[in-house]
Amino acid sequence: MQRTEQVELGEIKASSEKSLIFVLPGIGTGIVVAVYDVQNKVGAVAHVVLPESSLAGPGNDLLPAKYANLAVPALLNAFSEAGGDKQSSVVRMVGGAQLFNFGGGGGNMLNIGARNATAIRAAMSKQGFAIEKADTGGNKGKAVRFVLATGQMVICPIGGTEYSI
Amino acid sequence: MPKVSLQEIIGKVEQLPQLPQVALRVSRMMEESATNAEKLSDVIRLDPSFTSQVLRLCNSAAYGFSRRISTVKEAVAILGHSTLKSMVYTIIAKVALDRPVPGYSLSEGDLWFNSLTCAVYAKHIGQRERLPDPEVAFTGGLLRDIGKIVLGDFVGANYAEIEALTTRERIDFLDAEERVIGFNHSIVGTRVAEKWNLPPVLVNVIRHHHKPVKLPPTLQPAEAKMITIVHLADALTSMVGKGAGNDGLMYCLDADALMRVGINVQGDYLEKLIGELVDLNPIIKDLAESMSIAGDN
Numbered sequence: 001m002q003r004t005e006q007v008e009l010g011e012i013k014a015s016s017e018k019s020l021i022f023v024l025p026g027i028g029t030g031i032v033v034a035v036y037d038v039q040n041k042v043g044a045v046a047h048v049v050l051p052e053s054s055l056a057g058p059g060n061d062l063l064p065a066k067y068a069n070l071a072v073p074a075l076l077n078a079f080s081e082a083g084g085d086k087q088s089s090v091v092r093m094v095g096g097a098q099l100f101n102f103g104g105g106g107g108n109m110l111n112i113g114a115r116n117a118t119a120i121r122a123a124m125s126k127q128g129f130a131i132e133k134a135d136t137g138g139n140k141g142k143a144v145r146f147v148l149a150t151g152q153m154v155i156c157p158i159g160g161t162e163y164s165i
Numbered sequence: 166m167p168k169v170s171l172q173e174i175i176g177k178v179e180q181l182p183q184l185p186q187v188a189l190r191v192s193r194m195m196e197e198s199a200t201n202a203e204k205l206s207d208v209i210r211l212d213p214s215f216t217s218q219v220l221r222l223c224n225s226a227a228y229g230f231s232r233r234i235s236t237v238k239e240a241v242a243i244l245g246h247s248t249l250k251s252m253v254y255t256i257i258a259k260v261a262l263d264r265p266v267p268g269y270s271l272s273e274g275d276l277w278f279n280s281l282t283c284a285v286y287a288k289h290i291g292q293r294e295r296l297p298d299p300e301v302a303f304t305g306g307l308l309r310d311i312g313k314i315v316l317g318d319f320v321g322a323n324y325a326e327i328e329a330l331t332t333r334e335r336i337d338f339l340d341a342e343e344r345v346i347g348f349n350h351s352i353v354g355t356r357v358a359e360k361w362n363l364p365p366v367l368v369n370v371i372r373h374h375h376k377p378v379k380l381p382p383t384l385q386p387a388e389a390k391m392i393t394i395v396h397l398a399d400a401l402t403s404m405v406g407k408g409a410g411n412d413g414l415m416y417c418l419d420a421d422a423l424m425r426v427g428i429n430v431q432g433d434y435l436e437k438l439i440g441e442l443v444d445l446n447p448i449i450k451d452l453a454e455s456m457s458i459a460g461d462n
Contacts, residue, residue: 008446010443010446028413029404030406063444099404100414142406
């Protein structure tokens with residue numbers, strides 16, 4: 001029997017429970033990054049909010065996955081602790097949409113979605129991982145289910161049709 | 166497809182459910198300066214369900230009182246006028262917004278949670294930007310999208326055309342709604358607010374929260390700033406994906422309007438702000454849960 005567990009913004013969760021599905025209901029400019037051990041069926045997932053922790057104010061760093069540069073090492077650590085093996089693993093990411101535009105003098109100054117994706121790629125590369133599949137960008141929010149039995153990320157664009165990577 | 170007529174919109178507005186009468190009465194009393202705490206307590210106590218909701222909200226972690234509040238009289242005394250008012254509107258808003266709105270791809274609870282998130286974010290930005298009364302920004306954030314409960318059916322029937330228009334002409338979802346349907350959810354929300362006799366300050370937030378550039382020049386500076394802050398909170402709520410619908414990110418954030426009320430969003434302002442807002446999410450969850458339990462009574 002399948003069980004679901006919700007992952008909130010800024011959270012990291014990991015498990016080796018094959019019947020578990022991690023549910024991430026609202027993804028905007030943030031990115032859901034998942035690492036999955038295809039042999040042992042162990043998975044870990046993080047919902048990253050912002051690219052870089054250097055802007056964090058005092059007491060403003062409570063969530064482990066808030067910043068991409070800190071989230072990636074913490075995610076891989078949680079993955080290892082749950083029994084995941086780096087050698088048989090793949091990494092996928094979803095999200096990183098962009099607000100339609102900034103009127104007036106704003107231009108596209110806050111392209112957080114794209115910068116999140118770049119920051120995650122860089123942090124993963126630093127740890128020796130490449131991103132196997134990515135579904136990022138656009139102007140639509142999404143929801144994701146990360147299925148630990150298969151490693152699939154089932155993506156549902158808000159108001160759209162489901163697909164998987 | 167022909168545009169929707171005003172009569173159809175009015176018909177839908179007339180079909181909306183009744184709001185809790187005692188809560189509405191309290192909200193109106195609170196708009197009058199002569200209302201005293203004793204009178205308010207007496208009216209709140211007339212409705213046991215409303216009383217229970219007020220007490221549960223008071224005792225939720227979001228308000229952070231060190232001791233348990235167990236009577237209405239105590240709640241009215243300790244909360245202060247402004248906080249009690251935003252609490253009363255929270256109870257009213259739950260009745261109005263906690264429903265599915267399939268036209269915007271909002272499942273049951275999505276619009277309510279999205280509105281509560283925008284409210285908490287707007288209050289935080291209001292405090293950060295030294296609004297005289299950040300609780301008004303909370304209430305504005307809470308009720309800004311009430312027009313969606315009426316316009317949802319029409320958006321659903323025309324969604325493909327609205328979305329295509331946003332892409333083809335690079336206009337935001339609100340403008341595309343108006344072009345395709347003849348109305349947008351801000352205009353319709355204004356009708357709803359007037360039907361429910363909400364105070365003028367809330368009618369103004371609902372009317373202008375997407376386009377603060379069109380605020381009437383006669384508006385007091387503090388009110389103009391508050392509405393612009395709700396505009397910012399609305400955009401950031403969509404960006405973090407909290408209960409957002411199919412229109413969510415097709416939003417135009419007006420940097421010039423923000424600059425006009427003294428909020429300079431250049432540089433790292435927005436990124437720092439998002440970092441702060443995300444830390445408020447446990448408070449929002451706690452508020453939603455305390456309301457959910459209260460609603461079950």
